[in-house]
Amino acid sequence: EIVLTQSPGTLSLSPGEGATLSCRASQSISSNLLAWYQQKPGQAPRLLIAGASSRATGIPDRFSGSGSGTDFTLTISRLEPEDFAVYYCQQYTGSPPLTFGGGTKVEIK
Amino acid sequence: EVQLVESGGGLVRPGGPLRLSCAASGFTFNNYAMNWVRQAPGKGLQWVSSIGSISQYIYYADSVKDRFIVSRDNAKNSLYLQMNGLRVEDTAIYYCARGFYFDLWGQGTLVTVSP
Numbered sequence: 001e002i003v004l005t006q007s008p009g010t011l012s013l014s015p016g017e018g019a020t021l022s023c024r025a026s027q028s029i030s031s032n033l034l035a036w037y038q039q040k041p042g043q044a045p046r047l048l049i050a051g052a053s054s055r056a057t058g059i060p061d062r063f064s065g066s067g068s069g070t071d072f073t074l075t076i077s078r079l080e081p082e083d084f085a086v087y088y089c090q091q092y093t094g095s096p097p098l099t100f101g102g103g104t105k106v107e108i109k
Numbered sequence: 110e111v112q113l114v115e116s117g118g119g120l121v122r123p124g125g126p127l128r129l130s131c132a133a134s135g136f137t138f139n140n141y142a143m144n145w146v147r148q149a150p151g152k153g154l155q156w157v158s159s160i161g162s163i164s165q166y167i168y169y170a171d172s173v174k175d176r177f178i179v180s181r182d183n184a185k186n187s188l189y190l191q192m193n194g195l196r197v198e199d200t201a202i203y204y205c206a207r208g209f210y211f212d213l214w215g216q217g218t219l220v221t222v223s224p
Contacts, residue, residue: 100156
């Protein structure tokens with residue numbers, strides 16, 4: 001099983017600041033089959049990034065994903081008020097179990 | 110409109126069964142693998158099960174294996190999760206999600222398992 005560890009657990013930032021979220025895998029993720037999701041309270045998750053770096057349809061370009069192997073990063077260049085939420089990484093290599101990281105909460109400082 | 114709509118959640122006693130449904134619309138359902146993901150109150154996301162586009166593969170998380178059964182009816186554009194032997198720890202919002210990476214999610218249905 002691939003274990004995904006997200007850090008930090010909570011990020012306290014102000015609107016306009018940049019955010020860097022980390023996702024580390026316990027073993028190499030083949031073909032960079034890693035996704036990032038955003039979840040706001042009371043809502044379903046929303047896909048932001050697939051394939052480690054490809055933005056999903058309609059996702060603003062202030063969101064970017066990078067990384068390979070075991071270390072991946074989600075960067076939000078300038079936080080907008082609507083970006084304060086919980087972010088999850090997930091690997092979808094196809095070999096079960098598919099796993100999610102524990103999440104990073106981005107909160108308003 | 111492209112959407113997934115779950116139904117069938119509710120309150121059930123431990124050991125009881127429940128069947129969840131997920132109705133798909135606005136896209137070619139039989140082109141996509143489908144998945145169930147759950148989220149316990151105040152917790153993170155947990156993958157539950159996946160099924161191939163024509164049911165050519167089925168996978169389960171260890172925590173639900175031998176208790177839950179996933180299925181789909183492509184003629185009805187529907188995904189199902191038959192849950193048997195429910196436990197208190199199965200209490201969660203259950204989401205259906207589309208594809209290998211989950212690019213479309215339903216709004217979720219709440220399953221509460223309580224004595």
